[in-house]
Amino acid sequence: MTTKSVTIKNRAGIHARPAALIAQTANRFASEIVIEREDTRINAKSIMGIITMAASYNSVLTLCAEGSDEKEAVDALYLLFENKFEED
Amino acid sequence: MALKRFSVLDLLALDLKEHDSLDLHCVCGRRGLVREITIPDLNRPGLALSGFFESFAYQRVQLFGRGEVAYLNKILSEGKLDTIEQLFSFNLPCCIFTHNLYPGQAFVDLAEKTGCPVLQTGLESSEFTSRLLRVMSTVFAPKISLHGVLVEVYGLGILIMGDSGVGKSETALELIERGHRLVADDVVEISCLNGNSLIGQGANKIIGHHMEIRGLGIINITQLYGVGSIRERKEVQIVAKLEEWDANKVYDRLGTEELTMDILGVRIPRLEIPVKPGRNVPIILETAAMNERLKSMGFFSAKEFNQNVLKWIETDAARAPYYGVDDTY
Numbered sequence: 404m405t406t407k408s409v410t411i412k413n414r415a416g417i418h419a420r421p422a423a424l425i426a427q428t429a430n431r432f433a434s435e436i437v438i439e440r441e442d443t444r445i446n447a448k449s450i451m452g453i454i455t456m457a458a459s460y461n462s463v464l465t466l467c468a469e470g471s472d473e474k475e476a477v478d479a480l481y482l483l484f485e486n487k488f489e490e491d
Numbered sequence: 492m493a494l495k496r497f498s499v500l501d502l503l504a505l506d507l508k509e510h511d512s513l514d515l516h517c518v519c520g521r522r523g524l525v526r527e528i529t530i531p532d533l534n535r536p537g538l539a540l541s542g543f544f545e546s547f548a549y550q551r552v553q554l555f556g557r558g559e560v561a562y563l564n565k566i567l568s569e570g571k572l573d574t575i576e577q578l579f580s581f582n583l584p585c586c587i588f589t590h591n592l593y594p595g596q597a598f599v600d601l602a603e604k605t606g607c608p609v610l611q612t613g614l615e616s617s618e619f620t621s622r623l624l625r626v627m628s629t630v631f632a633p634k635i636s637l638h639g640v641l642v643e644v645y646g647l648g649i650l651i652m653g654d655s656g657v658g659k660s661e662t663a664l665e666l667i668e669r670g671h672r673l674v675a676d677d678v679v680e681i682s683c684l685n686g687n688s689l690i691g692q693g694a695n696k697i698i699g700h701h702m703e704i705r706g707l708g709i710i711n712i713t714q715l716y717g718v719g720s721i722r723e724r725k726e727v728q729i730v731a732k733l734e735e736w737d738a739n740k741v742y743d744r745l746g747t748e749e750l751t752m753d754i755l756g757v758r759i760p761r762l763e764i765p766v767k768p769g770r771n772v773p774i775i776l777e778t779a780a781m782n783e784r785l786k787s788m789g790f791f792s793a794k795e796f797n798q799n800v801l802k803w804i805e806t807d808a809a810r811a812p813y814y815g816v817d818d819t820y
Contacts, residue, residue, distance in 0.1 A: 419709065430655065442495055443694070446638040448655040450703045451677035455695045 405473040408465045409480075413487035416459040419450075421488040426450045428479050434470025436480070447480065497630055499585045499608050500524040505626065506696075513612060513622055515587070519599045520608040528552060528584045531627035533620065535559065536586075540566070542574045549581035552623070556616035560592045567595045579605040589616045632682040633755050641674040641691045641725060642666050644780040648691065648725040650679060651776070653733035658766055660702050662733065665773040672722045673712050676702045681727060683755035692724035699723075729760050729783055731776055736767035746782075746793035 411417060417425070429436045429447040436447035440462065445452035447466070458464060464484075468476040503515055503524070517524065534551040540562055555563070566574065579601055585608040588594055594602075594609065602609045612619050639652040640663040651659045660676060667673050675693035682690050693699035700712045700721045713721050730752045742765055743750075752761040762779055766772060782792060 443636060445636070445678055446655070449638065449677045450709070451701060452638065455678050455693075455698060457695060457698075 404467060404469045405477045406465055406467045407477050407481055408463055409484040410463050411458055411460055411484065413490045414460050415490065416462070417453060417456065419454060421483075421490070422450050422453040424483055424488055425453050425480065428483055429476065431479070432468070432470070432472045432476035434468045434473045434476045436466070436468045436476055439465040439467060497528050498525050499528060499610075501630075502528060502585075502626075503610070505630075507626065511622065511626065513619065513626065514614055515610050515612050518588075518593075518609045518611050520585075520602045520606055523585070523606040523608040526582070526584050526606075526608065528627075531624070531631040533587075533623060536578065537562070539578055540574060542577075544577065544581075547581065549583055551584070553583055553586045554616065554620065555586060555588045555592065555594065557590060557592070560588065560594065563594060563598060567597050572597060572601070575601055579607055583607050585610055587612060587619070589614055589619050628684065629682065632684050634680060634682045635755055636678055636680045636694060637754075638677065639679055640676050641679045641727065642776075643672040643674060643722055643725050644777055645671070645784065647780040647783055648674070648728045649776055649780060650691065650727045650730045651733060652730060653766075654735075656705075657733045657735065658772065659733060660704055662772045662776065664702065664704060666776065667712060667716055667720050669773060669777070670720075671777075672720055672725075673700060673702070674722045674725045675699065676712075679727075681754060683757060687757060689727040689754055689757050689759065690724055691727045696723075727754070727759065729762065729779065730754075731762045731764055731779065733764050733766050733772065736765040736770075740765075745797075747797065 413421070415421075425438075426448055437444050438447050438453065438456065440456050440458055443456060445456055447453065456464075466477050466480050468474075470476075502513075503517065505513070507513060530548075530550050532548075532551050533554045534548040535556065536547075536553045537559055539547050540559060563575075575598060586594075586602065587610045589612055591611050591613050593611075599609060614622070637650070637652070639650050640659045641648060641650050642663050643649075644666060651662060653659050663673060663676065674691060678694040679691045680694045684690055701709050702712055703709050742763065750761040750763065751758040760783065764772060764775055785792065
């Protein structure tokens, strides 16, 4: 299991477009990927799940992946967050 | 899943309707509204008011009814503030006055000073007690959020689970089209009430009842199919697990074995439904729902069928001597 914590750096938080980006990226990997926010855990491969999390600017999330390509998956998602989802 | 901090402010902010409404408002001690409620119970502080503080359940919500207020007025008129001061020296989550009773200025001043929130409700004590306990049992119920779609089919709550892309949402959409109801898509928050019933609902009310369908994007079920096609919460009664057809796996052909799944310590029936092009999963789920209802009414198709087969074999065996070659009678 690989985990990494990330901070949301784009002002708008995770709205529909970033959520779609996350889900698309997550779906490229075979690993089971979960995003944690406080006490909720959601499947990173589902857009609605990510949106429902309603993560706002500066909130901290934890990316967890388990499977054959877990490291690559977490790194790819981490990069998305770091690049502010190509926003701002 | 860890329980979130539940403060007095959360209690005030709960969206409760009609017969669930607590009808609460804050009188004073606003800065104490962040105080946490840790125990899903309440206490009538009669003994404490009279000065007896042994075994005082101060962690609970303190409920003041007519009797307590009458006594409070009596000691306030006598100017005995020490017991009230002592009462507030405990870290009470909040004091609630029923019948919209006002505790008196001296009490309010002390509450304000110590930062203990004082709330009023228009309800009477017994009614408020039962409503509060009901609300608290929901708030403090063990919860878990699962990845799946919760639909109501013929009155039965079916939680459709399975890997991403197996067709959960498409199956649910077809069921909605056929007149069934959507409770939650993707993230289903399940709470266990009374230790035996699992209540499922969407994780977020504001953006609930939307679905993501590959190729279409996000759609609003309420607007597309009307309010008749949605439900806010529903008991989870069956789990239907969709999975890609695996030629090497043995699927249940008779339906006499009953698989179950454990959610928060409650066992509910589980179906494993293989998905393959040409298999109409929504119809299978509809049939599963009806079959499950029949079971709860005492008709178990698979078992009854088998009993009929046994009976038939038996009668045939009984008739055999008359027709068979063996007529030694």
